[in-house]
Amino acid sequence: MYEKTLTQLAAALKSGEFSSRELTAHYLQRIEKADTKLNSFISVTAEQALQQAEIADNARANGTAGTLAGIPLALKDIFCTRDVKTSCGSKMLDNFIAPYDATVVEKLSAAGTISLGKTNMDEFAMGSSNENSYYGPVKNPWDLTAVPGGSSGGSAAAVAAGLVPAAMGTDTGGSIRQPAAFCGITGLKPTYGRVSRFGIIAYASSLDQAGPMARSAEDCAHLLGVIAGHDGRDSTSVARGVPDYVESLDAPLSGLKIGLPKEYFGDGLAPEVEKAVRDAVKVYESLGATVRDVSLPHTHYAIPAYYVIAPAEASSNLSRYDGVRFGHRCDNPSDLIDLYTRSRAEGFGEEVKRRILIGTHTLSEGFFDAYYTKAQQVRRLIRQDFLDAFEDVDVLMGPASPTPAFDLGAKKDPVSMYLQDIYTIAVNLAGIPGISVPAGFVGNRPVGLQILGTHFAEAQLLNVAHQFQQATDWHLQRPAFAEEYA
Amino acid sequence: MQWETVIGLEVHVQLATHSKIFSGASTAFGAEPNTQACAVDLGLPGVLPVLNEQAVAMAVQFGLAVHSDIAEVSVFDRKNYFYPDLPKGYQTTQMYHPIVGPGDVEITLEDGSTKRIRIHHAHLEEDAGKSLHEDFHGMTGIDLNRAGTPLLEIVSEPDMRNAKEAAAYLKAIHSIVTYLGISDGNMAEGSMRCDVNVSVRHKGLDVFGTRAEIKNVNSFRFVERAIAFEVERQIELIEDGGSVVQETRLFDPERDETRSMRTKEEANDYRYFPCPDLLPVVLDQAYLDHLRSQLPELPADKRARFKNELGLSAYDANVISASRDMAEFFEAVHNECGDAKQAANWVQGELSGALNRESLSIANSPISARQLGELISRVLDDTINGKAAKEVFQALWNGQGESADAVIDAKGLRQVTDTGAIEAMIDQVIADSPAQVAQYRDAEPEKRGKMIGYFVGQVMKASRGTANPQQVNGLLKEKLDALL
Numbered sequence: 001m002y003e004k005t006l007t008q009l010a011a012a013l014k015s016g017e018f019s020s021r022e023l024t025a026h027y028l029q030r031i032e033k034a035d036t037k038l039n040s041f042i043s044v045t046a047e048q049a050l051q052q053a054e055i056a057d058n059a060r061a062n063g064t065a066g067t068l069a070g071i072p073l074a075l076k077d078i079f080c081t082r083d084v085k086t087s088c089g090s091k092m093l094d095n096f097i098a099p100y101d102a103t104v105v106e107k108l109s110a111a112g113t114i115s116l117g118k119t120n121m122d123e124f125a126m127g128s129s130n131e132n133s134y135y136g137p138v139k140n141p142w143d144l145t146a147v148p149g150g151s152s153g154g155s156a157a158a159v160a161a162g163l164v165p166a167a168m169g170t171d172t173g174g175s176i177r178q179p180a181a182f183c184g185i186t187g188l189k190p191t192y193g194r195v196s197r198f199g200i201i202a203y204a205s206s207l208d209q210a211g212p213m214a215r216s217a218e219d220c221a222h223l224l225g226v227i228a229g230h231d232g233r234d235s236t237s238v239a240r241g242v243p244d245y246v247e248s249l250d251a252p253l254s255g256l257k258i259g260l261p262k263e264y265f266g267d268g269l270a271p272e273v274e275k276a277v278r279d280a281v282k283v284y285e286s287l288g289a290t291v292r293d294v295s296l297p298h299t300h301y302a303i304p305a306y307y308v309i310a311p312a313e314a315s316s317n318l319s320r321y322d323g324v325r326f327g328h329r330c331d332n333p334s335d336l337i338d339l340y341t342r343s344r345a346e347g348f349g350e351e352v353k354r355r356i357l358i359g360t361h362t363l364s365e366g367f368f369d370a371y372y373t374k375a376q377q378v379r380r381l382i383r384q385d386f387l388d389a390f391e392d393v394d395v396l397m398g399p400a401s402p403t404p405a406f407d408l409g410a411k412k413d414p415v416s417m418y419l420q421d422i423y424t425i426a427v428n429l430a431g432i433p434g435i436s437v438p439a440g441f442v443g444n445r446p447v448g449l450q451i452l453g454t455h456f457a458e459a460q461l462l463n464v465a466h467q468f469q470q471a472t473d474w475h476l477q478r479p480a481f482a483e484e485y486a
Numbered sequence: 487m488q489w490e491t492v493i494g495l496e497v498h499v500q501l502a503t504h505s506k507i508f509s510g511a512s513t514a515f516g517a518e519p520n521t522q523a524c525a526v527d528l529g530l531p532g533v534l535p536v537l538n539e540q541a542v543a544m545a546v547q548f549g550l551a552v553h554s555d556i557a558e559v560s561v562f563d564r565k566n567y568f569y570p571d572l573p574k575g576y577q578t579t580q581m582y583h584p585i586v587g588p589g590d591v592e593i594t595l596e597d598g599s600t601k602r603i604r605i606h607h608a609h610l611e612e613d614a615g616k617s618l619h620e621d622f623h624g625m626t627g628i629d630l631n632r633a634g635t636p637l638l639e640i641v642s643e644p645d646m647r648n649a650k651e652a653a654a655y656l657k658a659i660h661s662i663v664t665y666l667g668i669s670d671g672n673m674a675e676g677s678m679r680c681d682v683n684v685s686v687r688h689k690g691l692d693v694f695g696t697r698a699e700i701k702n703v704n705s706f707r708f709v710e711r712a713i714a715f716e717v718e719r720q721i722e723l724i725e726d727g728g729s730v731v732q733e734t735r736l737f738d739p740e741r742d743e744t745r746s747m748r749t750k751e752e753a754n755d756y757r758y759f760p761c762p763d764l765l766p767v768v769l770d771q772a773y774l775d776h777l778r779s780q781l782p783e784l785p786a787d788k789r790a791r792f793k794n795e796l797g798l799s800a801y802d803a804n805v806i807s808a809s810r811d812m813a814e815f816f817e818a819v820h821n822e823c824g825d826a827k828q829a830a831n832w833v834q835g836e837l838s839g840a841l842n843r844e845s846l847s848i849a850n851s852p853i854s855a856r857q858l859g860e861l862i863s864r865v866l867d868d869t870i871n872g873k874a875a876k877e878v879f880q881a882l883w884n885g886q887g888e889s890a891d892a893v894i895d896a897k898g899l900r901q902v903t904d905t906g907a908i909e910a911m912i913d914q915v916i917a918d919s920p921a922q923v924a925q926y927r928d929a930e931p932e933k934r935g936k937m938i939g940y941f942v943g944q945v946m947k948a949s950r951g952t953a954n955p956q957q958v959n960g961l962l963k964e965k966l967d968a969l970l
Contacts, residue, residue, distance in 0.1 A: 036574060080532040098930065100525060199532040205762035234534050235765050313762055316564050319575020321531040324628070340568055363566070363757035372759055 001026050002162035002486075003478065006071055013060065013070045013216045020060070020070025022164040024053040026074050028029075031116065031163045034485045037144065040158040042077045043085050043133050044117035047184035052114040059112060068222060069112025074167040074308055076155050077118035078200040079105050079210070084115075088201045089123040089133040092321045092347030094326045102199025103231045104168060104210050111226045112378050116164055120154030123349045124318065125203040128420040129411065130179070137408055141481040142444055146405040147189075149179030155213050156183035161366055162482040165224060166214035170200060172207045173306055174424025175402075175435035180213055180353055181400035183447020184438045185211040186465065186475060188220045192454045193238035195224075196231030198350045204310035216475050217290055217437060217465035221245035224482030225460060240456065248459045249466040255463065257393040263299035264398030264423050268362045275438030283471050284397075284464075294393060296385040302426035303418055306386060308362050308375035309429070314352075315359025322345060325353040354414065381395035383430040390454040397463055399423055400436040400448035422448060433458050437465045438474035446474075468469040487725075488689035491717050492697075493652045493682060494644035495709075497659050498637050499669045500677040501544045507612050507636035508535030508578065508764075514773055524579045527634040529573030534763050537562075541636040541866065542767060544668035545610050546777050548638060551662050551784050552605050554589030556774055559815050562610075562764045566757040571615035571628050579639075581758040583607035585767060586638075591662070592786045593654040598800035604643040628675050638668070639743070644683065644694065649713040653706050656680060657808065660706075661785045665810040679704050680735075684716045695720070696730040700744050703737045704824075713738040716744050726828055788813050796826035810850045815855045822859020832862055837880055847892050851880045861890040863890060869957035873951055874899040901951045905961070908945070911953065915944040926966055940964055 004012065013020060016146040028046045035041050049072065049281040056070035080086045080098035087093045101109070108115070122132040130138040134262055138153040141161035148157040153168030156179035159167050169176040171189035180187025194211045202208060212223035219443055225246065247333045265274060275306065281291055322341025323329035332341035348356070362371035390395060400423060411417045415473025427434045432455055439449035449468075453461045469475050506513055509526035526533045551555045561583040564576040586608035592600050615630035640659060646652045663669040670677050680703045685695035698720070703712045715737075720730050722936045734753075735744040767785060783791075785807050792803035792813075812833065837858065841848060861882065865875045878893045887893035894900055897908040902908060916923055918943070926937050938959070945958045 086531070088531070096531065098525075098532065099528065100533075102529075165658075198534050201531040202763075233536060235536055235763065271611060291794070312759060316566050316576050316757070319566060319568065321532070322568060322572060322575060324570050326530065326571060336570065361755065363759055365755045365757075368757075368759070 002030060002165075002482065004165070005215040006165040006222060007216065009071055010222070016446075020053040020056040020114065021050060021237065022471070023070065024049050024072050024116070027164055028126055029443045030485050031158075032280070033126050034161055034163060035158075035482070037139060037481075038141060038157050038161055038163070039136050039138050040120055040148075040161070040163060041117045042087055042089070042120050042154070045084055045115060048084070049114050049116050053211055056112050056114065057442050064147070066112050066350055068226060069164060070114065071166075072114045072116050073108060074116050074119045074158050075105060075166040076121050076152050076169050076235070077120060077165065078170050079118075079168060080130060080201065081105055081115070081118065084118065086118065087133060087134070087203065089121040090349065090352070091134045091345065094134065094328065096327055098199070100199060103196035104227045104234060107229075108168075111260060111386055113226075116219055119152070119158055119167055122153065122175075122350050123152035124201070125151040125170060125175055125208075126314070126351050126355055128174065128178060128417050129180065129406070129408075132349055135347060139408070140405050141443075141479040142184060142446060143405065144481070145407055146445060147182065147408050149182035149401070149405060149445065151175040151179075152187075152213060153179045153203070155186065156180055156185055159183070159185045159213055159215065160482070162478065166219050168210060168227075169213045170210045171424075171428065172203050172209075173428050174409065174421040176211050176213055177400045177424050177448065177450055178421065179433055180449070181446065182405035182475060183445030184479070185213055185215060186217050186220055186437050186459070186469075187204060187211065188224060188435045189427065189433060190224060190458055191238075191433045192428070193236055194228050194433070194458065196229070196234040196458065198231055200221060201399075202313075204313040205317060206313060207310060209308075209428070215471055217435065217462050218246070218249055218469070220435070221249055221462045221466070223423060224462070227459075241451050243459050245462050246465050251463050252288065252374070253284065253285045253464065253467050256284070256289035256395070256450040257482045258284055258291045259294035259389055259393030259396045260388070261299065261396055261398055262293050263296050268402050268419070268422070270403045270442065272442040273399050273403060273447050274277075276442070277397070277449055280439040280449045280468065280472075281397055283468060287467055287471060292393065294389045294396065296382075297425065298378065298381045298385050298387060299426055302382055302429060303306060303422060305375040305378040305382065306421075306425045306429060307358065307372045309379065311355040311359030312372055313359070315356045315363065315439065318348075318352070318356055319360040323347070324391050331471040351414070379429045382426050386426075386430045386452070387454070394453070394460065395457075396452040398450050400450040404442040404445035404447055427452055431455060433461055435461045435465050437468060438477070439472075440474055446477075489717075490689040490691075491648055491688050492644045492685045492687060492694055493648075493713060494653060495642045495646070495683070496681040497640045497642075497656065497661070498642065498679045499663050499671075501541050501636040502636055502667065502969045503538055503544065503636050504635035505538060507538050507541045507610065507750070509634055511634065513635050517631055519627070519631060520582065520585045521631065522628035524631055527573065527630055529575070535761075537764060537767065538636060539612060540769055542585070542769075543609065543777060544636075545665070546639050546769065546774065547666050547781060547908050548608060548640070548663065549586035549589065549666055550774070550781055550862075551666055552586075552589035552591050554605060554608070555587035557583060557585050557587055558769060559583065560585040560609075560767045562761045562767075564750040564761045567754050569614070570626065571617045571630070571633070573615065573630060573633055577612060577614065578761055580609035580762070581609035583766075589606050591655065591658050592790070593658045594804045595650065595654055598804065598947035601651065603651075603658075603817065606641045606643050608638055611639060613637050618719060618759065623735060644685075649710040649717075650970070652682065652713055653709050657708055658785070661765045661808050661810075662725060663963045665785055668674050673705050676704070679708060682709060682712060682716075684713055684720070686717055686720045686724070696732050698730065698732070698744070700735045700737050701734060701747065705915060708739055711739070712744060717744060719744070726864070730861060734942055746771065746851055748770055782810070785810075785813075792826070796820070798826055802834065805834060815851070819853030819859040819862065822856055823862035823866060828862050828866065830856060830861070831901075840883055852885060853879070858883050864890050864894060867900055868903060868954065870894055870899050870901050871917050871951070871955055898950065899952055902949055903957060905957065908949075908957055908961055909952055909965075911945050912941075912946045912958070913964055915941055916965060916969075919944065923966070923969060927970055934966075938966065941966065
């Protein structure tokens with residue numbers, strides 16, 4: 001069963017080939033066997049999953065089941081779940097159980113999907129390798145010595161290893177697209193405001209966005225249709241109709257205008273990655289698309305601007321973890337300051353502390369205008385770069401990451417880690433959607449093609465990605481690791 | 487050396503919304519600790535604020551009432567600091583783009599003169615919770631019921647020059663917000679709180695002295711006392727060769743003094759930045775026009791109308807218009823009886839006295855405006871005399887009758903104006919009082935005026951108070967003088 005895509009599983013459940021209970025048990029068994037090596041889950045909710053599967057099977061029998069009823073999924077441990085621990089990959093929240101479900105979780109439950117558990121992640125979504133988790137690093141199923149990418153590394157690894165057909169991630173600077181690329185799966189970051197942020201633990205509020213990670217664009221289309229939409233509990237979610245993302249998948253691509261940003265093919269890009277991306281573009285030409293070079297002139301300001309804005313917001317968002325009401329509290333505080341400093345010193349990991357320090361500094365009196373205000377100005381220019389480009393082309397294509405997955409422990413210096421996100425980060429600053437689809441390998445490590453569209457162009461992105469997947473089979477490749485537990 | 491005091495006020499007004507500014511939790515006062523705090527108020531991970539539209543409408547109404555420019559776009563910012571009763575580690579407020587821009591308020595001083603105090607701006611923000619230091623055996627309890635309650639912070643220009651003006655300004659703000667119904671204005675429950683900025687300078691100078699900000703000045707009386715103490719402290723300090731330092735001071739009403747809390751150097755860096763969870767508030771002209779059309783007549787307009795159209799004295803007009811409830815009660819009484827002066831006298835005199843004695847607000851008056859108006863009408867049309875009117879008032883207050891007329895009839899207080907009946911009573915009194923009549927006759931003519939009082943009293947007594955006193959007086963004089 002694990003070799004099927006979510007779309008195929010939905011069809012099999014509908015035809016009665018197997019029940020949701022059987023399917024759920026199958027995946028739970030795979031998790032039990034394989035995840036000791038991958039470490040992709042923080043919590044597995046087997047009992048609850050089997051109960052939900054039974055409900056889905058009953059709904060199926062009664063004819064009230066929706067398309068995705070009975071499909072097992074996993075949630076990045078950043079989505080709040082009622083009655084199940086939501087750690088955000090941090091010691092700080094190792095004891096935290098939310099009294100509410102995130103809107104995304106509510107919507108997935110309402111669609112009848114089943115949650116197998118909560119996946120591992122970089123602490124508070126800060127990282128590009130999943131090495132910053134309190135619960136230990138996640139391994140890449142294509143090569144257990146490689147990282148799965150981050151911060152949604154657990155979700156990506158679990159899907160690639162066939163431990164779950166699809167999973168939810170969040171993307172603040174590339175945290176869906178880069179691990180999707182590293183693990184050879186399809187990951188979509190929707191337009192900012194397309195999916196409600198309610199119940200998603202905030203890292204950088206103006207950049208965070210949730211999206212699906214699955215085996216194919218078609219799978220992502222099914223899932224986005226469920227989770228997208230306006231939410232009265234998130235003021236930044238946009239009141240705009242949700243199109244049928246599945247219906248538009250088959251539109252032909254003849255006449256599609258593709259732009260290749262020259263800044264995405266410069267220094268630092270591994271030649272094998274560039275080749276895989278250019279080969280993918282050739283596939284599109286064969287499907288009737290035209291290709292031209294474009295420029296996003298402010299690209300090189302994206303990382304500095306991001307590392308001002310995101311830590312600034314994070315420093316404020318993470319102030320609530322003070323040991324007073326919930327989360328980690330130090331033993332025997334001697335006074336209030338001791339309570340604050342020790343609870344936070346003990347509860348947060350190094351990278352989180354680093355970003356809190358950066359953000360606190362850039363917001364300080366005397367530095368605010370030079371950093372924060374300037375970064376917001378740069379952000380507007382970056383957004384304008386994209387809007388200008390989309391005047392001339394329909395979509396932009398490039399690599400999701402400059403290299404394939406790197407080795408665990410390879411990047412010790414934070415700045416070299418930050419540079420990993422060079423092709424993904426500007427997208428969050430601009431608020432536009434992006435998708436990463438498998439487009440080849442370097443050795444045994446996958447390469448991701450990133451496709452970008454203008455605001456709310458998810459249907460087009462999914463269509464463009466799906467047509468590529470109709471013409472290629474990169475997305476259907478499975479790591480040997482997955483077959484070991486067949 | 488002549489000193490001048492310069493005062494500016496920051497008034498925090500708790501808005502009377504049903505729910506909190508960013509959550510659906512109730513704002514009712516006095517509930518058990520932490521029973522009115524939801525996930526948003528607790529600052530749990532993943533929750534988001536959603537702006538309460540009612541709070542926006544109330545802020546705009548205030549702005550319109552003080553002739554302010556309402557910002558087309560206003561923005562919420564985060565003010566970051568750690569405190570146990572501040573759940574998120576930041577307060578959501580409006581630092582850079584407040585909703586209410588510059589405006590002004592007219593204050594009335596005790597001598598009836600008026601002065602304009604400019605408002606710098608007013609902004610929306612959320613209140614914090616409360617730290618409770620008692621009853622926890624050396625520990626601190628946190629009550630988050632108040633966390634997220636909407637506040638409108640109204641910041642004045644430094645336009646006040648003495649404590650009386652500051653108190654009058656605070657009263658004017660109180661009167662405006664209660665007129666608008668955007669706050670209950672209850673200072674004892676903390677619905678209105680005030681920080682006072684005070685400095686002194688040599689009279690005639692243009693530059694301001696260094697100011698101290700006094701926190702926790704939470705009654706009209708405390709404002710005057712805190713300023714009086716602070717002004718004296720600052721003048722003494724300077725005259726002794728010292729200088730005032732910019733600092734935050736706390737007013738202690740028990741000791742009637744201000745004490746230093748923290749100096750400028752110890753002040754927090756709040757690291758303000760725009761809150762990314764909330765969209766800018768964009769208001770269009772149609773919305774403002776709609777709210778403007780809903781505005782009630784405001785205290786200053788009422789005051790002017792009472793004075794100019796109803797002929798009340800400046801003093802009466804000011805006292806009566808200070809509270810919307812009293813003004814509306816007065817207007818209802820006036821509509822009933824048609825005599826503004828009488829209506830004002832009764833409302834401020836008999837009624838206010840009775841209300842004060844029983845600690846009742848005018849909204850809870852046992853006697854209605856209609857009843858009081860009718861009572862005054864009966865005095866005006868000579869149905870009853872003034873003495874009987876007080877008796878009727880008391881009966882209505884005690885609930886002994888539906889209307890003034892009913893009480894008058896039940897108690898037989900209708901004034902006797904029939905000359906024949908009064909003459910008969912006078913004749914009887916004269917016949918029964920030969921000694922007094924003799925004294926009257928023998929007295930010096932200029933002393934007789936005084937002596938007539940005895941006879942009037944007897945006649946009134948005989949009529950059980952219902953005889954028209956003017957008639958009694960006139961007829962008695964005629965009859966007694968006829969005996970000379």
